[in-house]
Amino acid sequence: MVVMTPQASEADISAVVARLEAVGVHAKVMPGELTTAIGAIGDPEGVRALALEGMAGVDQVIPISRPYKLASSELSHDSPTSFDVDGRRVGGGETFTLIAGPCTVETREQTLAIADAVKPYASMLRGGAFKPRTSPFSFQGLGLEALAILREARDRTGLPVVTELTDSAHADALAETVDVIQVGARNMQNYALLEVVGKLGKPVLLKRGLSSTLEELLMAADYILKEGNERVMICERGIRTFETATRFTIDLGGVAWLKLHTHLPVIVDPSHAAGDRRLVEPVARAAAAVGADGIIVEVAEDPDAALCDGPQQLYASGFDAFAASVLAHAEMAGRRVG
Amino acid sequence: MVVMTPQASEADISAVVARLEAVGVHAKVMPGELTTAIGAIGDPEGVRALALEGMAGVDQVIPISRPYKLASSELSHDSPTSFDVDGRRVGGGETFTLIAGPCTVETREQTLAIADAVKPYASMLRGGAFKPRTSPFSFQGLGLEALAILREARDRTGLPVVTELTDSAHADALAETVDVIQVGARNMQNYALLEVVGKLGKPVLLKRGLSSTLEELLMAADYILKEGNERVMICERGIRTFETATRFTIDLGGVAWLKLHTHLPVIVDPSHAAGDRRLVEPVARAAAAVGADGIIVEVAEDPDAALCDGPQQLYASGFDAFAASVLAHAEMAGRRVG
């Protein structure tokens, strides 16, 4: 939809129409009270490439088609996608996936103890091997050494393992070891990495960027989907706003919006947004009630000793009560544990 | 806490200490690796009034006490406030208050029909008489005429009535008719109005400003509380962020934070943030699950004909199913209907 300025001349209007038609886009002129609008009917990418905003007499170009394609619920005729991760069902509107584990793999003992604690309720085990840190002087994770520990935890508990990939150089090592590749919030628009992840063929957990719109999140999912990898979960983890009482603002209204507009499973991460252990359980319950397909939470054996993100981690000893409370809301919202 | 720059001299430090002590604030000097910090122990308002940031060698002044007082949960020794509104119990951690009704009172028939529809489940009836509108050319509400209609609806259903006050000129008229005075988001920092409302002695529903922090919301509540009016509910209704897929970003993590930091009842308005009817029920369920003390929703007999905010209003015919779904989550979170 091209809106002309009130001062636009007939010649300006004709020039826009000619330009649209030159690339095979059908143009429909709509004179209004103050301004004329021109509907452009055809490939939206082609229209955008014309950069009509630069032409004389053009006020604004308003896109009307949604910019994401493969992730759109229209593509799946409004039927939610479901898929298997090592025998665990994800998505499909019927299951609730509870992913839990340490923020970062620090030692073999720590990781195995937490894995044992979450096993009765969890659907998958999370644990960071490579940690993207804001400051270069912070602890960056154990790296490849952590992968061996995670593999042992998986063999012991039977839980599929979720780990973040931060650098395409580690892609093959991760693909061999872990079951779900996580793309972190800071890399949501690292398109080179998205394409690498798309080609690995492993299930993906794609986190929303700190200040990415929901439309951009679905376009980032498109980068992975277009490589033929259809097992993509998207994850709301809190956005950056003016409010600083909580570390990030968890966008649960956005989760409800996503359930309408994408067929992909939607997971909520209540830990990073809270920044305070006492907020994690209420937010996790709300995520289950709003209709999320699962949550991902951080658990620590002794949170006070964790090397990163300590204050927001649940205690392993309280995990059973936490899980029971969240799953009760998930069941009331029509889900069973995945 | 006053943090000095690395270049601050001994004289700079002494000057700050002298200034603090001159107004009776105790100062404690703490030399650090790079910079010196000075702890100021005493009345925080007095310290702020000194404007120490303007002194030589001062880098930043970091307030450590929380800036709200009367609304703080510390004041009530962490016990949540509860009070009566015309026989309906609000707050106290045990009840869930369901406020429902039309966005705006448009006609007697419309208002009574909606009041009848919500009566079986609702705790209170909402309805706008004076509507603050962004554009001066929009419909502004029926005004005083609406108050008579609301009074009739209350007599008929027994539901207490909630209406927004937009101008202190209407304060007395509202106080005579309605049971709860609402202060809207755009007036949250209209301090003259807050003081008027504080003096009316009626229960108040104070909405969070579109871009007010949670601390500012509690300071606004302080304006009402300090007039001796202790029946204040605060209401999260969505904040303005970069995300535009939903009209506002409902801050349910902020609701969890409020339940820790204030003793006042916390209500959630899922209608205004959503901007889309299909999002209202999931967000309302999430509000119940996160621990809110109630919700306030818009209901229309025939939403397509409403004169304002149509797309977000629930249909009266679907209100029973909506209420049952939300209240089930509220009960699971330990509440009974207020």
Next chain:
Amino acid sequence: MVVMTPQASEADISAVVARLEAVGVHAKVMPGELTTAIGAIGDPEGVRALALEGMAGVDQVIPISRPYKLASSELSHDSPTSFDVDGRRVGGGETFTLIAGPCTVETREQTLAIADAVKPYASMLRGGAFKPRTSPFSFQGLGLEALAILREARDRTGLPVVTELTDSAHADALAETVDVIQVGARNMQNYALLEVVGKLGKPVLLKRGLSSTLEELLMAADYILKEGNERVMICERGIRTFETATRFTIDLGGVAWLKLHTHLPVIVDPSHAAGDRRLVEPVARAAAAVGADGIIVEVAEDPDAALCDGPQQLYASGFDAFAASVLAHAEMAGRRVG
């Protein structure tokens, strides 16, 4: 512009068209590749009142006309408004208005000393009598007593006086004493106050709300303009964003946008956004360079002793150098001092 969902039926489309035509709006159906759009040509308020988003098959309603009217540069045929304030010319694309003075009138001596200091360069004198404060426990200004001091400062220096109105109860007192009525950021959407100010017939300085869009700012100006008061200056003073290094984010790109879209004079307040004296001069220079019609700054005789907002106030002793630097950029941008 009404965009239908891909699933919308012919009947859905006909219903929307019928509804538009029933209120005299011309409808133009535009079938697209995936979705159909319907152009609605007529009164935008009337279209909005229909709440078409609630109808079956409607995906979104996209307004194409701009929502502000009287403040629009189209109304003035792109010619900027100018007017007199007590013999001082404001706006018109040729003058630069330098408003300076204390944040708050604290004493007669302080106010007169600052008025004397700014007189050689300033176009007007600012000074707060009633101060809106976030916490009810902060200093709120001298009130009516300040007005007498300001009147004396005006008589002594010949500078017109700018003061904020926070409560319509003080409207007449202010109108008698001061030359320009300021509406503060927190009251930008206090519509009752805007109408009062519109009726006073005095020049107005309307500040942008902390999180108000530029379109909302111009709609707020419309509230004043529609009362027949045409002497309105609008003022950018920084918006609330995620960034906290500066107190607010001054939106100078927004000032450039305003100069294209409104005929009203645009003033910039660099003091409140900065929160740090050292940032005020560079931001003021940038405001002059970007094409603002003036600035408003806070000056203190001894900033360390000010009772509010101390750290951002310029020193009176440095005001000459400050003004010379800013005015040089204003002149380079084609302005002379107003």
Next chain:
Amino acid sequence: MVVMTPQASEADISAVVARLEAVGVHAKVMPGELTTAIGAIGDPEGVRALALEGMAGVDQVIPISRPYKLASSELSHDSPTSFDVDGRRVGGGETFTLIAGPCTVETREQTLAIADAVKPYASMLRGGAFKPRTSPFSFQGLGLEALAILREARDRTGLPVVTELTDSAHADALAETVDVIQVGARNMQNYALLEVVGKLGKPVLLKRGLSSTLEELLMAADYILKEGNERVMICERGIRTFETATRFTIDLGGVAWLKLHTHLPVIVDPSHAAGDRRLVEPVARAAAAVGADGIIVEVAEDPDAALCDGPQQLYASGFDAFAASVLAHAEMAGRRVG
């Protein structure tokens, strides 16, 4: 600074002190009116790693040292860094660097024509070879083919060339061809890429992320600086806020803040934030007036035909007038063209 809750016991306080001292951090207890604070004097990273927020009785942990180190102006004793890029001086508080060129290299003819047009005023030539695009279905740039064209443009004009690196796989190819490696906004927290760029030893232009704080920007610079690469320019290009009238909100107050807090040269990109050609010149003038060390702008021979970002590009034919206007403000702010 560790702030305890009002309910914290003596034992809670002692536990925090013991924990700090166990890792060699000196602890100073400061009892306050309501709460006790504990100053932690020592390595801030070490203190953060303790995750004290998780301990009983701890309310908040407030960092007082600034989190960036190598980029801090304290490190350079407040003297701004300057360095050479192929004989062009950058930074140092005396030069103004004007970087101009096409958004994307599309053809040899287009690139050479624009290079010729900007040569009389520009300090460097910009041009994209690899374009990160939000949608995977958009034009992604010519890739390696573009590098040969840029090399020819450099040989012809003598202007050093600035190009963005989007994938470490292209690092060596870029390092061979171009003079300044740009890290784009979406990759500002792609730490793997930052380290690669740090090791290349080429001058770097590091763009601020869409929603990165200024502190995070300086920490990202630390990632490059710690590899021994000291030739880093940082670039403000607009942040994401609630305002959508302009595409992004250019943070010129943030530029003034950066000039106080970092020794690195600060460049402003007015093109991407504006999204409208008419806003680029006023914002560029403001950038010069606020004290930036340079600007980077997009220029197109025929903007209407550009394949990306057309509406914000300057016309080559108007570049001389644009540059003269901006440089006049830069000179008034004490700079000469670099």
